[in-house]
Amino acid sequence: MDRSAEFRRWKAQCLSKADLSRKGSVDEDVVELVQLLNGREEFFTTSSCAGRIILLDGGVDGFEVQKQNCCWLLVTHKPCVKDDVIVALKKANSDAILKFEPFILHVQCRQLQDAQILHSVAIDSGFRNSGITVGKRGKTMLAVRSTHGLEVPLSHKGQLMVTEEYIDFLLKIANQKMEENKKRIERFYSCLQHALEREAITNSHPREKIRGEKNSSYSPKKKRNTEKARGKCITEENDKELENDDDDDPGISVPFFPEDY
């Protein structure tokens, strides 16, 4: 079976399976994006979370929250108020932690070039910790990830370590992050639409493709500038952006920044 046929088989198999998540459905804020991707022959999504505020109890074992031994006191994909957390905290008898987890999406891609296009869109939309995985049989996956959210220990052995006023302050920050996260998802959707349109134009003008970049994941500068002028999708030619946030940061040992990949 050729690569394309194999990919179509995987996709059909994936999309026919039941949603195994606790919620059992795709989060409202990413339904359109998931549909856009799954409607394209070169992509299908394998998991997603629009972003959420969660309160976990227990199971901090050294470095990581141990999901097996911890209890979910609260999960919400909507803004959250102090009283919800206060009520949920009453059930905590171990180490409760409040977290904001931003949007995450896994997309299987037909080939590396498709993953590169999607990666570029993800970075341009602000999801700077995104990255490609290529498995041993060539399965190619893009993980869309944001820079860190928020992770705040609130209680120890069932004992609350902060004031209600602090929880209120914290939730304002978490809700703000939730709002910004939503904007980024919208930006991602809009950037993706434009990138796919550009791809369609490039593919229908093969001579232009030969004259242009070898890799079609980047459109000629002129087109991108037009896009910028329209203000629809802010992108930068500079691939430095493909790096982590921390690269702006003089505290990191950086013998060299590749100016242009």
Next chain:
Amino acid sequence: MDRSAEFRRWKAQCLSKADLSRKGSVDEDVVELVQLLNGREEFFTTSSCAGRIILLDGGVDGFEVQKQNCCWLLVTHKPCVKDDVIVALKKANSDAILKFEPFILHVQCRQLQDAQILHSVAIDSGFRNSGITVGKRGKTMLAVRSTHGLEVPLSHKGQLMVTEEYIDFLLKIANQKMEENKKRIERFYSCLQHALEREAITNSHPREKIRGEKNSSYSPKKKRNTEKARGKCITEENDKELENDDDDDPGISVPFFPEDY
């Protein structure tokens, strides 16, 4: 110029440049790892941070800490005590945030296959948010990233929002994360050594290579099991591990988990 020659040129250029980081040198805990990578013809490192506890002031603008407008009150790559933070917090006049940032490393790779090997090592060592970037001219970079650290707002408009007791509690958690982070770096070093040895064996037995996996980034099961028995490097054949932590998590919409990439 062929790809290998181009890669050698980039590498020479990179390693001859001055370290532009504030610190001006590679962090102590990752010197050996950086040397191991730079001693190989297929890799060179472009940036690194061993992991650190930082206290930032101000510049929270919606979602992100704005690095341009914020002030670094404290940075340490070593365990930290309460008094250090209390003293540093006296200088805060905006929104102070305590963060633990785990190990991060960027490695430019000669070709995709080299990045796959390194990616596999990173995942096996616990750096589950690692990912590959392939630039428009084919430059291939692996970012080694951990799952999230710790990000805790401490003050608002210069006003401390938590108690000293809470700061003490928080630093115990941050120091524990620092310790676990160090163990992961050591595991990464050891796993990398083994992977490179396996590569050398595979390359010196081309017939074995033909009989085995197409992609040399994965050694035959038998060898990996021997490795496990020795307890030197815990690895799993299952590529599910290449996914984010959140994939264990029933809260995420998951129509399908690829069982084997």
